[in-house]
Structure formats: C-alpha cells, structure tokens
Amino acid sequence: MGKKVDNNTEISPKGALFESRKGAGQSITMEAVGRLAGVSQVTVSRALSNPEKVSPKTLKKIQAAIDATGFVPNAVAGALASKRSKLISVLIPSITNIVYTSMVKAFTDSLAGSGYQILLSETGFEDGAEEALIAAHLSRRPDAVMLTGIDHSARSRMMLLGANLPIVELWDLTDSPIDVCVGFSHPESGRAVARFAIELGFTSVATVSAGDERATRRGDAFVQEFEKIEGNKVTSIVFGQTGSLAKGRAGLTKLIDEHDFKNSFIFCSSDNLAHGVLIEAQARGLKVPEDLAIVGFGDQELARSVDPLLTSVRVDRPALGQAAAKALLDQLKGGKVSNRIIDIGFEIIQRESTKPL
Amino acid sequence: MGKKVDNNTEISPKGALFESRKGAGQSITMEAVGRLAGVSQVTVSRALSNPEKVSPKTLKKIQAAIDATGFVPNAVAGALASKRSKLISVLIPSITNIVYTSMVKAFTDSLAGSGYQILLSETGFEDGAEEALIAAHLSRRPDAVMLTGIDHSARSRMMLLGANLPIVELWDLTDSPIDVCVGFSHPESGRAVARFAIELGFTSVATVSAGDERATRRGDAFVQEFEKIEGNKVTSIVFGQTGSLAKGRAGLTKLIDEHDFKNSFIFCSSDNLAHGVLIEAQARGLKVPEDLAIVGFGDQELARSVDPLLTSVRVDRPALGQAAAKALLDQLKGGKVSNRIIDIGFEIIQRESTKPL
DNA sequence: ATGAAAGCGCTAACAG
DNA sequence: CTGTTAGCGCTTTCAT
Numbered sequence: 138m139g140k141k142v143d144n145n146t147e148i149s150p151k152g153a154l155f156e157s158r159k160g161a162g163q164s165i166t167m168e169a170v171g172r173l174a175g176v177s178q179v180t181v182s183r184a185l186s187n188p189e190k191v192s193p194k195t196l197k198k199i200q201a202a203i204d205a206t207g208f209v210p211n212a213v214a215g216a217l218a219s220k221r222s223k224l225i226s227v228l229i230p231s232i233t234n235i236v237y238t239s240m241v242k243a244f245t246d247s248l249a250g251s252g253y254q255i256l257l258s259e260t261g262f263e264d265g266a267e268e269a270l271i272a273a274h275l276s277r278r279p280d281a282v283m284l285t286g287i288d289h290s291a292r293s294r295m296m297l298l299g300a301n302l303p304i305v306e307l308w309d310l311t312d313s314p315i316d317v318c319v320g321f322s323h324p325e326s327g328r329a330v331a332r333f334a335i336e337l338g339f340t341s342v343a344t345v346s347a348g349d350e351r352a353t354r355r356g357d358a359f360v361q362e363f364e365k366i367e368g369n370k371v372t373s374i375v376f377g378q379t380g381s382l383a384k385g386r387a388g389l390t391k392l393i394d395e396h397d398f399k400n401s402f403i404f405c406s407s408d409n410l411a412h413g414v415l416i417e418a419q420a421r422g423l424k425v426p427e428d429l430a431i432v433g434f435g436d437q438e439l440a441r442s443v444d445p446l447l448t449s450v451r452v453d454r455p456a457l458g459q460a461a462a463k464a465l466l467d468q469l470k471g472g473k474v475s476n477r478i479i480d481i482g483f484e485i486i487q488r489e490s491t492k493p494l
Numbered sequence: 495m496g497k498k499v500d501n502n503t504e505i506s507p508k509g510a511l512f513e514s515r516k517g518a519g520q521s522i523t524m525e526a527v528g529r530l531a532g533v534s535q536v537t538v539s540r541a542l543s544n545p546e547k548v549s550p551k552t553l554k555k556i557q558a559a560i561d562a563t564g565f566v567p568n569a570v571a572g573a574l575a576s577k578r579s580k581l582i583s584v585l586i587p588s589i590t591n592i593v594y595t596s597m598v599k600a601f602t603d604s605l606a607g608s609g610y611q612i613l614l615s616e617t618g619f620e621d622g623a624e625e626a627l628i629a630a631h632l633s634r635r636p637d638a639v640m641l642t643g644i645d646h647s648a649r650s651r652m653m654l655l656g657a658n659l660p661i662v663e664l665w666d667l668t669d670s671p672i673d674v675c676v677g678f679s680h681p682e683s684g685r686a687v688a689r690f691a692i693e694l695g696f697t698s699v700a701t702v703s704a705g706d707e708r709a710t711r712r713g714d715a716f717v718q719e720f721e722k723i724e725g726n727k728v729t730s731i732v733f734g735q736t737g738s739l740a741k742g743r744a745g746l747t748k749l750i751d752e753h754d755f756k757n758s759f760i761f762c763s764s765d766n767l768a769h770g771v772l773i774e775a776q777a778r779g780l781k782v783p784e785d786l787a788i789v790g791f792g793d794q795e796l797a798r799s800v801d802p803l804l805t806s807v808r809v810d811r812p813a814l815g816q817a818a819a820k821a822l823l824d825q826l827k828g829g830k831v832s833n834r835i836i837d838i839g840f841e842i843i844q845r846e847s848t849k850p851l
Numbered sequence: 852a853t854g855a856a857a858g859c860g861c862t863a864a865c866a867g
Numbered sequence: 868c869t870g871t872t873a874g875c876g877c878t879t880t881c882a883t
Contacts, residue, residue, distance in 0.1 A: 217859045
C-alpha cells in the first residue's frame, strides 16, 4: 500500500493526503505523517508520547504534517502494542437512573486529564446479563473495571480475577471484595432509619420499596430493627422494578385502600418513590408531616426542592465516585492499595417531611 | 513466550493455563487455546466467528479448551486486523440528564445482539470540549458515531467527515447534517406552544428556561410567534445551566417578586423546571391551572404523575433513539441511507395544568 | 536525537 | 474442513 508515492518525501503532500482519503475509513498513519515530515514512523510516535525526546525542529515539522493531514492516531494499534488500552469499563444497573449516573459522572470527572475513556454498559437489575457483558468488556482489554454492587456470579468473579486488573465494586460493601469496594452498609442504613422512626415515636409504619437486591436488604434490615420492639409492626409494599413517582403514588394508594394503613410513617427506597407518596398524600388532602411522615433514600435534588422538604438518607455519591476513581488510578499508577474496603457512610438528613408524633 | 510448553499438545493443559496466568494482565491467546485443542490458531478464530465452517468434533475440542482456560478473545487485536472495532461512539451533553440518557438507552437497546458496544462521553453544554472528545473517540476507530445536536465546530465536522463513518446527529434537525440527523424542529415546537397559549386566550405570558442552545431557540421562537399578535408580551427568565426543580421555584419567585408577574401562563424549557414552578405555585397557595397555567417540555414520567398532571411537549425519545440506531445499522450493514433528515416531530400533550382563560 | 527490527493477537486471503 | 502466510498501525528495545 502506498508504494506509488514512496518517492515524494516533500514533493507531493497533497497527493499523499489525497491517496490516504480514498476508500472507506482509510485513515492516515504515523508512517504517512512521517513521510510528509521527512522522518521515520517511530519519531512521529515519540513526538506524540515523549515530545521531550524529539528535537524542537523535528517536532515542528511533525506538527505541521499532523495539521495538514488531520492525523488522528490509531489507539487500537497503540493498545495492542503497548498492552494498555486506556479504557475503563463501567457497568451500572441503569443508565437512566440518576443514582448511578451521578456516581459515574463524579468518577469520570475524576479521570479527566488522565487519558482514560469509559466503556459504559447497562446491566439491568436481573442476574445473568452481567456475565456476558463482563466478557464483552474484558475482550476490549480495559485497564480497569468498575462494577455496581457486590453480587456477582462465580463465573463473573473468575473472569474478573483472571483478567488481573484493578477492579472496584461500587455502592455496597463486603468483607471479600474482588479487589476494592467503595460504598456503605445498606442494612445499616435500613436499621438507622428504623431507629429514627422509633425515636419519633411510631409503632406501626410502612415501607414502599423497589424490588432490587440492595433496596430489599435495606428494607429487610429496617423491618427487623423496627420490629425488635414488642408490638411494633411494618407493612411492606414492594414493586418489581425501579421506583418512580407513579409507583410512589400507587404505593400509598395501596397502603390506604388494601392495607387499611393508618397515617403514620413511610420509609421509601428512593426519593422518587417518596415524592410519589408525597404527591398522593397531598392529592388526598393529607398533611405532611402532620398526618404522614415520609423518608426517602438518596437525597436527590428533589428532596431539597419539594414542599415540604423531604427527609432522606444521604449518601455522598460524588465522594463515592471520586474514591472509586482514586482507588483505580492509584493502582494504575503502580501504587499498592492500602484500603480494600472504603466505607463512605450515610447520613439521615432531617427535613420537613418528618416530625415527632 | 510459551516456548517451554510447545510440546504439550494434550499433555499438560493445567501447565499451560497456569503459565498464562502469571504476570500482570497476561491473557490467554487463540494460539494457546489452539495448542490445547490440538488445532491451529486460525481454526480457533474461525470456531468463534464462523463456527459453521468448522467440524463439530473440532468445535467441541476448542470449546473445551476455551472453558478450561477461561479464554476471552482480544477484541483489540481483532479490531486492528479487521478494521472493524464494533464500537459506537456516543456523545451527549450530560450523562445525568434523563432527556439524553433515555435516548441512549433506546439506542443501545436497539443495538442489542448486533455486537456493538458503546463508548460514551459527556460533552457538557459549552463549546470547545466536544472537539477534543471527538478526536479521542475517533482514535478508538469506532464504526459509527452518535452526536447530540447539530451545532459542531468546523474542525469537529472536518474530523468526522474525514473519518468516513456513519454519523448520526440526534435531538435536532438541519438541512445539512454531517451524515444523518434524527430529531425535531426546536423552533417549530416553540411556535406551537405560542399558538397554544394564544388559543387559550393569554396575552401576557412568561418563559422559564435553561440557557442551552436548543432551549434558547425554542424560547426565541416562542416569543417571536407569541408577540406577533399586537399587544402580546412575554417575560423571559433564563438560567445558565440545566433546569432543576430549584430553578423552577426560583423562576416563579423571580417572576412574581421582580417582574410583577400576573398569574397567567408559563412555558418552561423542561418538565423539571415546570415541576419546580408548580411546587412554588402550590407553596404560595396559587391554584393550577386556575391561577396559573404551566407547560413543560419533554413529557417525562413526572408530567404524568404530579398533581395536577402537567401539560408538556412530548418528543418520542425512544423512537428517536431507535431511528438513530437503525440509521447507523443500515449503513453498517452496507445499505444506503434513503433519508438523511428524519423528523420525529413533537406533540403538545394537554393535561390538567392548562385550561382556557 | 533518530532509526531499524520485532512483535502485540488477531483477521483475511489463499492454499491444500 | 484446516493450515500457511501476511499484514493491521502502533510501541518497545536496541543500535547508531
């Protein structure tokens, strides 16, 4: 290829450029740039990765050739040769859920300037899909992997371990992370809300939850802790998938219509659900918090904007994303991990939607 | 590499496996799998990409070797050799904004089974960042690119054109797309809402908008169309960044406190802003739609869940994402594009938050 | 400071 | 149906 113009080192740049534009996706190579600049391909490579090792004069010629051709280096070839892809795989359950995307945002923002790019996939909340996705991602030879949660199949864990990469599991904690986990204790947060409800004086409360694994663990812990006290009772409404305003409204409706729910206290597995409960309560003329206390989870923007303001469990998602990025970058830079289990904690933010009985 | 075990075709599989696990990221190759299965490397490649061209017996041996080693093919090498990366670049302004992520979701869901993966980046709403991101993405040699909007720098367009790939611009329309655009007319949607407000009988209205380029074009068109009628007047509140509940509340507050706004009709550039306006209105004891009519944009889930239900401009984002995926896949399959400008349209969904004066 | 040579692990012809 | 031979466009190592 390109033999016809082998002789035009400085003679016919346009010709060389033109030739490399024909055909589909025929892109310019370092060799072509080098020919134009009158240097070898390696020198072009060096000019891009170690400019200090190239003379200023040569550098300028190469830069001119790059500008003239619109050369964009082929990172695929680079990755193959160097065995570093500069790619980080990110797997989250849902790409449309702000809980996860906000962490990804903090994560990628922390990566800015490091040259890493993100290969993102959505796993869904059901098992099984993740395994195939992990294989697909590992085939791209990412330099690191970020997963959501700690619940991964044996085969997934085997593949990830076998890939021998920095791996971070986000948004949950375990004593035996694949590599590093950054999160908080879901059961502990459920128990904390239970104690909060007890302190407010409630004895019969409800939960409105999404059915995913983590929400379930929070809810179970909440029930267990709350019902530790003799005579206390929890009514639980669980929806199959992700929470939404509509499901929040439906949740309160169901509690009132089917469970003869007396106005008291509702712990929701997301702020969205809590907001739905709030809207339904207001539509029914119930006063919050006088007739009904509501606690959300996640402390989204809406918790600070609705009327009344929503009490919610805050998890510092930006800090989570940043800690995850740091854990990976530290390893990628060759450092050792000092701490494989990073507990970001949580905090109950009391606002207007709750008050003592 | 691997010379030491060259002689163990069937003798010491564990040895081969073990050897390939040592060292960082040392992954198994097709050659190693082939050695284990007693076939050449190419046959392993074929077994994976064209199993029908390999005898069932060989196939089984190869499968066993793959299972034994946990082999994951190196897609980087595959991409370099085949000049097809099976990667699609996706650039959206914000990864945490459901408007964009819902389209990406529809887009990727349409891609399921095709073997393509998504390289996702966030461009932000400011110019400049996109150019560097496009270069970074093109260096990965994606097979196609999806961009948001039609507003791209000359250099960006040049790079994209030079890459000679299927490209789709989403969420807007232009007569001169880089390749294909799938969207709707933002100005036309603004004018439609203006006519809607006029029909309802309003003469003095307001807008509460985010400051991004598309929201601005919708708002400008709204104002122009509405003020075509003698004596009509629009008060505009614009916020710098993305809309939010808090900004919606602040918007109404500003209108009332600073602009002496009389209860009438407010067109918001997103449902989030509209919801914020609604919350603030309710907090102030205003009745919607009796005292104040509100129109949102986007028809998010919340528009169908708040009380009163929110009138909004619906754009079929799933259809948009699907059409974009189809436009790209058609070209990737070698087909020609019949239609370079795909208008998905929009629709004003009238609900409880508006009524005739 | 620059270049030559040798791969990275695959796919794409072409043989048999 | 299977194998051989050439690359893909870079990075790495070793010379010069």
